[in-house]
Amino acid sequence: MDIALDLIINEEIRDREVRVIDENGEQLGVMLTQKALELAEERGYDLAKIQPTAKPPVCKLLDYDKYRYEQSRRERENRKNQRVVETKEVQLSATIEENDVLTKAKMAIKFLQGGDKVKVSIRFRGRQITHSEIGLKVMNDFAERCKDVSMVERRPLMDGRHMIMVLAPKAAKASFAEKKASREAAAKGNNASTEAE
Secondary structure (H helix, E strand, C coil): CCCCCCCEEHHHCCCCEEEEECCCCCEEEEEEHHHHHHHHHHHCCEEEEEECCCCCCEEEEECHHHHHHHHHHHHHHHHHHCCCCCEEEEEECCCCCHHHHHHHHHHHHHHHHCCCEEEEEEECCHHHHHHHHHHHHHHHHHHHHCCCCEEEEEEEEEECCEEEEEEEECCCCCCHHHHHHHHHHHHHHHHHHHHHC
């Protein structure tokens, strides 16, 4: 039974009757809220409403401070294990030079290896917009330079005066040939061990 994050406890419970579960998870039955509060105080626990939509609402005897501490610890642990994927941006030009492309590609590869997505954009200035095929060629060349560590998540598309492409890091999956080679190596290892016996 899931317990809500912010519980209604003790005197905040306004219902006349509640179903009570003790600190060990055993049902004590339906009783008046006042009697349940007295029971909780007698045992040194808080009365917390864990199922407010039930008829009658379900309340449990628990140590609310300990519950809140464990909840915050669990949330901290989840945040620590979480990896937020950011989108970094690399701006190119339709008239970009070779060395600049190399520098931008190195930067994009570094971002992709760090697990971030890369948004590649070209802003067309003035009459360059009439030759968007040049920008497309630059984009495809850039994607080709980064293909070892990335895959094209969103192909190059025009958006106003910009052409935008999104690269995502490649998943660390073994190729079909690599999987086949590892299976064959494992099979040879098993055959060698059975022949030795």
